[in-house]
Amino acid sequence: MRKQQVLPSLLAALGCALSLGAAIPGVAHANQQLASSKACLSCHGIDKKMIGPAFKDIKGKYAARKDDQAHMVQSIMKGSSGQWGPVPMPANAVSDAEANTLAKWILSL
Template identity: 60%
Template sequence: MKKIILLVPLLSLASFPALADQALASSRNCMACHSVDKKLVGPAFKDVASKYAGAKDSQALLAGKIRKGSSGVWGPLPMPPNPRVSEADAQKLAAWVLSVK
């Protein structure tokens, strides 16, 4: 009897951008207050994506809110600033949030 061995290449998160960017959101503690599809302390990412869909410069706007914080948009609780998130990571996170459906 012959043995058949299948070699499957290992795939990194970089092979799946949506998963990679969700992992980035987790590593930057975004998921402590937000989830993809349910309101926690802050709004669900799908609700943020819906609110800003088609808005002019929405990615830059959200990246700014990620780094500088925000208040009054989704209720009385402010989103604290995240100055440790680099501009590049803020742009990736904003793009990912806007892609959530």
Template identity: 50%
Template sequence: MNRILIATALALSASAPAWADQALAQSKNCMACHSVDKKVVGPAFKDIGAKFAGQPGASNMLAQKIIKGSAGVWGPVPMPANTQVSEADAKKLADWVLTLK
């Protein structure tokens, strides 16, 4: 019985990063244009994570794009500025997106 509980806990903790800040993304209205695994208006978070994974400064760069907006990286539809998102929350969101690949 204990082995089952441990295996379940390990499985849940292994998937935790993918959901670590999805609630924050939902509360900041990110999910209106993005999804974790498919393109909506903007690219899937997994695609963003894969594109910028391992790049120095990627987290800070993405955090600034969240706050200030962005254009031309993923096509003609610009991402509007999200001035309601604090720098700390933007950094959490960027760090979370970078865990998705």
């Protein structure tokens, strides 16, 4: 590749990387808004325990499982009990797509 071709290619690659980096926080914010709109943040903090465990603690527990996202989706949709102590988590009025988005977001924290 000639010198005159390298600089435009590098600038294009840098531009793509910067635009991708700018998009990621927006996605995280949108997912946090989804969690807020579905009342998840009424019982769970991102990094502190409230009524339920912190999302980062949930990530730590399920990140090692092969079916981590699928298990979390089922817990979000159907609720759960006994996994984090005596307080049960009720089923949530979320679609399958919303539950998957929330599970991916929690696992990305």
